[in-house]
């Protein structure tokens with residue numbers, strides 16, 4: 394795998410993590426989830442988990458085990474979020490290091506390619522997941538999408554750089570409908 398390919402997500406969701414549905418997990422045979430925390434689940438300006446996120450976790454955890462793996466150094470913040478959601482967590486992961494991702498995957502006792510790394514950053518989440526051989530999903534930051542462009546210059550920079558490196562961030566052509574379980578091509 395070339396270095397450029399290591400930045401290529403297997404799926405670019407084109408939505409926040411709340412748009413990751415059970416149908417998508419089934420479609421890609423995803424058996425476990427490792428989730429980034431900051432900006433993927435909770436914006437950096439927030440310390441509380443939203444009701445929408447709690448509901449999403451409730452739905453998804455019936456299908457797959459979930460671990461949180463964060464680069465954050467603050468045990469207070471990550472522990473509070475993980476405890477609210479009653480999810481296991483690892484912090485100080487130093488992504489793109491694979492070490493703590495591997496630890497989470499091993500704890501799930503699942504094959505590494507059956508576990509998805511979900512995050513908002515190419516150069517930490519996607520790179521770490523791809524390096525380990527996981528399925529990788531790039532999501533939009535959880536904050537209000539209207540303010541993302543203004544307040545998330547690092548995302549814009551990474552997207553610009555990844556395009557230079559030849560990474561395709563085009564949203565897949567099919568779409569999952571809310572009322573219909575089938576795929577529309």
Ligand SMILES: [Mg+2]
Pocket residue numbers: 429430431432433512513514
């Ligand atoms: Mg993040």
